[in-house]
Amino acid sequence: MTYSSAYILAAxxxxxxxxxxxxxxxxxxxxxxxxxxLLLSVVYLVFxxxxxxxxxxxxxxxxxxLQNKINxxxxxxxxxxxxxxxxxxxxxxxxxxxxxxxxxxxxxLLIQNIIDLDRNFKGEVTSKLLSIYFKLGLQDYTLxxxxxxxxxYKTKGLYYxxxxxxxxxxxxxxxxxxxxxPNLRSSALITYISLAEDGPLSVLEExxxxxxxxxxxNILEIIQRKKxxxxxxxxxxxxxxxxxxxxxxxxxxxxxxxxxxADEVVKLLHAENPKVRLAAFEACRRLFLVEAEPILRSRFxxxxxxxxxxxxxxxxxxxxxDAATFLLDLIQSPQTSExxxxxxxxxxxxxxxxxxxxxxSNESLKAAKAHVLDPYLSE
Amino acid sequence: MxxxxxxxDDKLISSLVRFRLNKEGYHVTTVEDGIQGLDAIENGHHDLxxxxxxxxxxxxxxxxxxxxxxxxxxxVIVLSSLGEEEATVIKAFEMGASDFIPKPFNPNELxxxxxxxxxH
Numbered sequence: 001m002t003y004s005s006a007y008i009l010a011a012x013x014x015x016x017x018x019x020x021x022x023x024x025x026x027x028x029x030x031x032x033x034x035x036x037x038l039l040l041s042v043v044y045l046v047f048x049x050x051x052x053x054x055x056x057x058x059x060x061x062x063x064x065x066l067q068n069k070i071n072x073x074x075x076x077x078x079x080x081x082x083x084x085x086x087x088x089x090x091x092x093x094x095x096x097x098x099x100x101x102x103x104x105x106x107x108x109l110l111i112q113n114i115i116d117l118d119r120n121f122k123g124e125v126t127s128k129l130l131s132i133y134f135k136l137g138l139q140d141y142t143l144x145x146x147x148x149x150x151x152x153y154k155t156k157g158l159y160y161x162x163x164x165x166x167x168x169x170x171x172x173x174x175x176x177x178x179x180x181x182p183n184l185r186s187s188a189l190i191t192y193i194s195l196a197e198d199g200p201l202s203v204l205e206e207x208x209x210x211x212x213x214x215x216x217x218n219i220l221e222i223i224q225r226k227k228x229x230x231x232x233x234x235x236x237x238x239x240x241x242x243x244x245x246x247x248x249x250x251x252x253x254x255x256x257x258x259x260x261x262a263d264e265v266v267k268l269l270h271a272e273n274p275k276v277r278l279a280a281f282e283a284c285r286r287l288f289l290v291e292a293e294p295i296l297r298s299r300f301x302x303x304x305x306x307x308x309x310x311x312x313x314x315x316x317x318x319x320x321x322d323a324a325t326f327l328l329d330l331i332q333s334p335q336t337s338e339x340x341x342x343x344x345x346x347x348x349x350x351x352x353x354x355x356x357x358x359x360x361s362n363e364s365l366k367a368a369k370a371h372v373l374d375p376y377l378s379e
Numbered sequence: 380m381x382x383x384x385x386x387x388d389d390k391l392i393s394s395l396v397r398f399r400l401n402k403e404g405y406h407v408t409t410v411e412d413g414i415q416g417l418d419a420i421e422n423g424h425h426d427l428x429x430x431x432x433x434x435x436x437x438x439x440x441x442x443x444x445x446x447x448x449x450x451x452x453x454x455v456i457v458l459s460s461l462g463e464e465e466a467t468v469i470k471a472f473e474m475g476a477s478d479f480i481p482k483p484f485n486p487n488e489l490x491x492x493x494x495x496x497x498x499h
Contacts, residue, residue, distance in 0.1 A: 067390065068390075070391075071390055071391055071394035071395075072394065074391070074394075074395065075394050075395045075397075075398035075399075076398065078395065078398075079395075079398050079399055079402055079486075113391055116389070116391055117391060117395070118483075119482075119483060120389065120391075120392050120460075120482050120483050120484070121392075121395070121483050121484060121485065121486060122483040122484065122485050123485030123486075123487060123488065124485070124487060125395070125485070125486060126483075
């Protein structure tokens with residue numbers, strides 16, 4: 001008898017001992033069946049894992065092969081000597097026969113490659129990309145994605161259009177801006193602003209939902225990248241009722257340095273919503289609205305600490321001697337350490353005699369002044 | 380035939396650049412990471428090196444440094460999507476880069492710059 005057979009017999013004997021009661025009877029039949037089912041489940045799970053793993057490996061290598069084919073195809077197509085329409089069509093139809101173009105994963109890979117080319121290259125190369133997209137018939141696929149009943153496919157289609165700078169179906173994109181799904185709505189809004197040529201920001205006038213911080217940043221990035229002109233009626237946007245839209249309008253006024261809306265911005269210092277007031281405090285600083293100073297001082301006591309810090313920051317930029325006196329009084333009254341430090345920094349930029357001022361009677365103010373004057377700790 | 384070493388981890392970019400430079404009559408060797416790049420510099424003869432700044436294992440600045448130690452006469456062109464970052468540009472030129480091309484770039488322009496460095 002070999003060692004392995006001995007081990008197997010020992011294992012059987014152990015299991016036998018384990019499932020047998022002291023009186024010699026075995027566990028119930030149901031328990032045996034349960035153990036058998038458990039064993040089968042484990043075997044099935046291991047088998048499934050093996051299948052998933054091998055399928056993933058196969059698809060990975062298939063993608064790798066296709067990627068190489070795409071690299072060669074795009075390079076040859078873009079730099080081929082025959083740039084005629086017929087030459088293009090010929091190369092594209094040959095390529096279509098060599099790849100599984102009817103599979104969605106292949107279409108996704110092709111579109112992603114065209115997007116990557118657009119991101120990394122400029123000039124003659126990129127001017128050909130949209131025509132390659134059409135000639136490969138990928139527009140039908142992206143249209144089907146956008147028309148799909150599932151929001152995640154729709155957003156994928158919108159992403160493709162946005163990155164490919166394809167604005168051929170803007171009416172379809174605009175319809176999705178009113179979707180109930182926030183992800184889809186957001187994607188459609190960004191796509192529309194990114195693709196529309198005439199007054200893309202006017203869509204915000206019809207937009208009834210709130211604008212999240214991420215959306216606001218995305219839209220500002222598009223405005224900067226596309227150099228979108230200031231909407232003609234931007235000042236009227238300060239009448240928006242929805243706070244996040246109002247805050248975004250204030251950000252746009254700052255971005256476009258729209259000083260003609262200064263009075264309206266100053267009025268917002270009294271807005272009911274604290275977040276709107278916070279945006280207005282920042283706008284007064286960035287637009288250098290010195291007329292806001294008395295209001296900032298008068299509002300200070302009623303504000304939250306976050307808003308107070310913003311007021312101090314603004315006073316440090318636009319404040320007069322009155323602001324310096326206000327800040328001096330402020331630090332001598334009980335305040336949080338953040339407010340004291342911010343006020344000290346503001347004083348150091350407003351008060352010409354700051355370095356001569358001694359706060360001998362107050363140790364914490366003395367320490368705060370030393371902190372502000374320390375060149376290694378400067379803001 | 381002049382030889383160009385291209386160190387770029389994006390296969391699509393390297394394929395396109397290789398194709399464009401081949402058309403100009405250059406032999407192009409492509410590698411995908413910094414270690415392969417250093418190996419190719421040490422063991423091969425190249426008339427020009429084109430390197431991305433952000434590559435696996437080593438960065439483009441280290442590639443310039445290494446190539447200048449081995450042969451300071453080999454010109455190096457740096458490609459980078461960090462084009463706006465002044466510090467990277469300055470560092471690349473301090474290390475001895477001959478040219479700096481920010482991404483996105485025009486492959487025809489790259490080809491002109493390669494011609495300028497290799498034919499003069």
